[in-house]
Amino acid sequence: MLTNSLTPQVKHLVLIGGGHSHLFVLKQLGMKPVPGLAITLISRDIETPYSGSLPGTLSGFVSRDDMNIDLRPLAQFAKARLIRATVEDIDLEAKIIRLPDRPDIHFDILSLNIGSRPDASTILGADEFACPVKPIDEFLTRWESVLAEAVQRVSNQEDYAITVVGGGPASVELALAMQYRIHAECKLALESASPLKLSIISSSSEILARHSAKVRRAALDTLRRRNIKVELGHRVTRFQVDGVQTNLGGEHVSDATFYATGASLPDWPARCGIAMSDDGFIDTLPTLQSASHDFVFAAGDAATIRGASRPKSGVYAVRAGKPLADNLVRFATGKRLKPFNPQKHALALISLGDKTAIASREGLSLQGKSAWILKQRIDKAFVARFSQLPSMETKLYLTKGLMDIEAEAELRRHAMRCAGCGAKVGGGLLGEVLDDLHGAVGMEKKPIEDASIIPLRDGRALLQSIDQISAFIDDPWLFARIATNHCLSDIYAMGETPHSALAVVGLPLASQRIMKHTLADLMRGCKHELDANNCELLGGHTAENPQLQLGLTVNAFADANSSLAKHTLNQGDVLIITKPLGTGTLFAADMRSLSRNRWIESAIEQMLLSNKLAAQVLRKHSASACTDVTGFGLAGHLFEMLDPNRVEAELDLASLPALEGSLDLLSAGIHSSLQPSNLRVAKGINGHEKFGNDPRFQLLFDPQTSGGLLAALPEADAKDCLEDLIRAGHSAAIIGRVVKIGATDSSIILK
Incomplete structure (x- = not known):
């Protein structure tokens, strides 16, 4: 559902359940988008098993991965917001879905494809x-x-x-x-x-x-x-x-x-006031609309169509997919709906467990291996239909001849721009501008820290940092939580505690109602994390923006000269990183519908982890220098620590912690759009040429959003520090050491 101001959202379609009918809806909305229609999918399961493949999985012929359809790539393809949650409470009058542990979801159109479950709830035990x-x-x-x-x-x-x-x-x-x-x-x-x-x-x-x-x-x-x-x-x-x-x-x-x-059906649809049929399922008209609420649609096992009752079988849910998708779009755009009359008979395939099956339709039947082969072909084709999605390309409108061929090819290669820290300005470009600025105004060039230190009276200092990122996930509440932790990280990198913050928000143009809900969700997410970090929100500023953005100016107070600096490393210090790497490539793949849900959920779990406890542990164990790893990647931020004093450091590539899926994606050549800029520091890595496309080498340049802390500390404290970090919930690792201070030039040696 990520959008820009050229396609303002004016209506909101919410799909509840990841059943077979909704697979067709998502695929069709991806192939034929409806500009202005926001889409949200809410499902208890994101990696949804295809029931037809279950016997093969039990027999050991089909792996669990091969029987699952991952809803995340499909939702990305449809540009739909994806929320993992169990729905049990809907206010149909107010058109609000109430979810546990997150803000309410407002909708205009609702579609239910929640399946069924075996009816044994009334049997004791x-x-x-x-x-x-x-x-x-x-x-x-x-x-x-x-x-x-x-x-x-x-x-x-x-x-x-x-x-x-x-x-x-x-x-x-x-x-x-x-x-x-x-x-x-x-x-x-x-x-x-x-x-x-x-x-x-x-x-x-x-x-x-x-x-x-x-x-x-x-x-x-x-x-x-x-x-x-x-x-x-x-x-x-x-x-x-x-x-x-x-x-x-x-x-x-x-x-x-x-x-x-x-x-049988869960009891919440009836409890919410949706009309039920005599057989206990949602009473739907031939248009697949609820008999009681025209803005509510239902399909699959959850629904019984008036005058066309059919067995609760996946084949009928599949058949309802396209009519449901068509009528949802017709309803959203004010067009006349078309009735759906499901077929009375369908091909039935019963697996016999041993690579044989019974195929039947009406009075005809066939038993043996040929029926099994047919079943396998149908099952594999169904899973592939919703797993192997068309590539999503972003066109770059550029008149030929304005640039040389090589530069134009580079721009086209990265036309699909990353968000989060993948959207930062490259470190090389930023450094050149700052160097020019220092020369132009006569400013003294000093090592750049994660936060500015402003001296106050009585030996105190005010620390201020500012950061801002664009949304890289289509959930304002979740994005705001990650962005807030990201913005607080600069203060934690200096070993201090955030005191207060001012917010700046960029909102894409939409209907007033949708903009209000987006802003409310965003600020609730921001406040949620600020409260968890005992940081007060003082105020802020909002503006229309092509992309959803959130930034914070963060304040902290400390004793003068007490904060950790980036460059104060000591020879022999051990280097520790507190979070695994890989968010850049994972979300670059996610934009292209190539990331698996479990990879993204694992990355989000790490990005939601505040650096507060990590900073306290590092302070406790006498860290000598610290920074946070964000847009410039591990290598870029390590060079920021090394450059002022021409330090030589050693890194053990094999010890770098990597998020699940990140090395696979880097091996496949999927990089964040900031990666080429980050690679410019590779010249300072001794023998970098021999590592080439090694995914762990590429991981050094992967831009991180809400990344961990990178710290140097005495070798004698390293083991205890690592154990404390792990106890505090961090996937920390010792990744290298400081070899020499005052070398000819700063450099990194890879092991």
Whole structure:
């Protein structure tokens, strides 16, 4: 949802849930943007499992990564804000979504694609003693522990019993896949008798009741051949620690119990006032609008369409995707909506766990490897459709002939500009301007510190720093929290405590309502972090700006000459960094829809970590010099420490802490737009030519946003300091040492 003032946002569409229908909505909005429409996706899960691949994952044929669709690249492609949260409270009258631990979300249009879950909530012991197949990520976590225990027991010729409750396709697939995997791990023949005892229990009189008699017979024959017990007409009345009880009075012993019974919906949509159908799902019109609120849409398992009730199956959620996307855009732009009439019959594919399957549609069916191959082809194509996205290129409008070919190529290569510290002016350019300024006005050139020190009376000093960055994530509240920590860092780098701050905000043009909500979210995020750092917000200034920006002027008071400086290193000092590197390349990739969500979440977790405790630990252990690592990268900021006294330092490349994914991206040649400027200091690194494109070498020049502190301290204190930093929650590392003071020139030696 990052935008500029040339495309003002005037309406807000919020998608709740990352189900199959919403995948189509996001893809379509990325391919055919609607200028002026802000989009937000709220989902409990960001790496969403594709349910069709679940049997293959259980059998061991499909990895968890390969069955997941990462919503982050898809949201970036659609220019949608992405929020990981569980929604349980919506004020439909005020059009507000209330989320825990963050500001409310205001919307104009709402779409729900929240899926369903097995309906066993009314059965005693369900939450405590049984595991539902959905949510799939929680089910897979439970399955991994069951698998390990089952393999151990069966390998030792000890009985292990698994019960699957439910009589639909999911139950059949689960039982067959589980048996295949456990037998394979124990090196047992598939149809051999073993200590593994698998049972399917269903209240229905038939297995696969919605399928043809031929399909039912084929499934039952397979289950019997593989010694999986099927008990029909048994309604489970109680789950317990060692199995289940049924309405017929019997007890079924089980070491692990799973259930894939009929679908149900969480209670919050009804509690919020959305009309529900007789079957307990959201009552929707053929246009996919709620029967009670025309600005609310619903699709997939969560919805029942009037006059077109269909089974709660992923295939129907997929079919609803494009009609939902079309009608959301039509509603947003004031056009007439089109009704959706879902097909009555769909191709059904039931995995049999061993690279065979049953394919059926209406009266026709096929069993064997060819059906499995077809299923795999369909499943892989679906995941690829939403994972392998078209490249996003930013055009550079430049008349040919204005520049030489090489300079023009360099500009075009970096036309997609980074934000955060990746948008800083390069250190070389800044240094040249400051040198010219000193000469022009006769200013004395002094080592530049992270904050200005203004002497006061009575041996005190006022420290002031200023910093400002553009939004690099499309969440004003989260961006403000990161930006605030970033701006406070200069004071912490000098070993002092922030006292107060003034804010400057740049807001993109939008409707007055959206600008108000953006500013409110931004300032709440800023205040949240200032309060956590005991720093008072005194006031500020706002202005329209092409990009969302936040900056702070930060004040601190200290005793004169007590602050840490950058350049006061001592020979033999050890160099410590308090946070891992890599935010520049990660967010450069994120702009291109190439970062994984878990990489970005890990980076954000580090960027939200204040340097307050790190500064206190470094002070405690007699740090001699300190700075923070931000836009100029580790190498650039280290040279700021080395240059004034011509210091020679040694760095151990292998010890550099790197954020997950950053080295992979650097190896792939994905760099922040500031990286080429930062690379100019490479000439001061001895033998830099031989390291070339080594990703850890490239990491030295990666610009950081809300990066860690880089400090020098006596070798005798280094080990204890590192242990204290780690205890304080920092992923700190010893990365080098000071070799020589007063060398011919400042330099870095790489190990």
